[in-house]
Amino acid sequence: MSDLTGIMAVTMIIWIGLFAYVYRLDRKVSRLED
Amino acid sequence: MSRWLAEALAVAAKDLRAEFRTRVALNSLALFALTTLAAVSYTIGPYRLAAEDRPFLLSVLLWIVIFFAALAGLDRSFVKEEESHTAPLLRLAAAPTVVWAGKLLYNLVLIFVLMAMLAPLFCVLMGFEIAMPWRFVVVLAVGGYGLAVITTIVAAIIAQAMTRGALFSVLSLPLLLPLLIIVIEGTRAVAMGDLASFSESLRAMITMAGAMTIVSAFLFPIVWRD
């Protein structure tokens, strides 16, 4: 069972990292547009 | 309508005449095909493959040789025009679809000539026994047509891109892979006398060739017009 939680944790971290990256990119682009 | 056809034939005839004079593309096609065939025949020959694997493996080998020979020989049909600066003249002299049809016909003739030479030789050298020989010709014809249609439009694209060799193969081969899978299965089916599978493959081949024909006919004028 802890294997599963481990994989879920990894997936969560990947998602959080991806979201943070795209979010920052989005903000940077917004600033460049204005 | 017949005027359009006559013009297309004229474009093809011009290219074929020029080609038979210098034989650059034909040489590339023939040399590549024969060399590959020799290599395959030498290493594998008629005896090495187990009987139950032969129909499938020999189909694969045949079409790989045909496809790669085509990639070696068919890239120049438009590049020639750009290089010798006859392209602008051609644009003036004929409607875009006429040029497309003419070039397609030209590529078709080259492929059929290649197949006429290669297929019998392959069957003899590799001991490829075909249960339904006439349907085999049909598979070759339709497959060859599909090959010609796709390579023609890709050749038109890369002639505008003005780079050498490799881009043609890079663009053509992935587009050709679905067709390749279908014609290999069709060939395996005719080798084994599997009528049901042949019919299904034939339908798939014709559908793909048809779709590509219609889409190319629409897209070619756009590529050519620049």
Next chain:
Amino acid sequence: MNRVGFALKWFLFVWMVVVIWAAFMWIPSAEGFKGESSRIVFFHVPTAWVATLAFLVSCIASGMYLWRREPKYDFGAAVSAGLGLLYAVLATVTGAIFAKIMWGAYWNWDPRQTSITILLLIYAAYFALRSAVADPEKRATLSAVYSILAFVTVPFLMFIVPRIYFSLHPDVMTNADPDNSLDSAHLIVLLASLAGFTGLSVWLYSVGTRIEKIRHRRRQEVL
């Protein structure tokens, strides 16, 4: 970034967090699947679906470019093709992981794996073409033509080739996605994941096209 956009993005974030949690914790293990491999389906199917959608958008944007000749359609076509490629890679990877758990091998060229590989090659070639043409309008035109040609093969790859392929490889294990007996809980999470991935790609598409617009604007200013 405006209010609505801000809210939507954070909503997406929470949505996917819930989907991930649900996929691993809320859903029980599925029968007929080895180990916990059924959970991968929640990520594999949406990425494959969104990839196809992205390629379709690229084809449509290409058609729009050829019709209207506005650069924004070229941006859309290129960004979409790139997203499609990205999602296709993800679909391939998740599919390989699934194959490993279910059948012991990451890769055995089953019809789906073959089709997705061909798709990857086709759209990788799209970017090879783009990088080979210097003039922006010519690049846009030629890659638009190719994008349309490329999408013609997609229905064949998705439907016809797998059937034909089975005749070629009858010994291939029945690798059809065993998702035909989905109960409602699985279906809900799958659809939710699909919605989330679609939302994510809409966002990525918008960011990508905005970046291209800025690049384009910069180039115009230099001239």
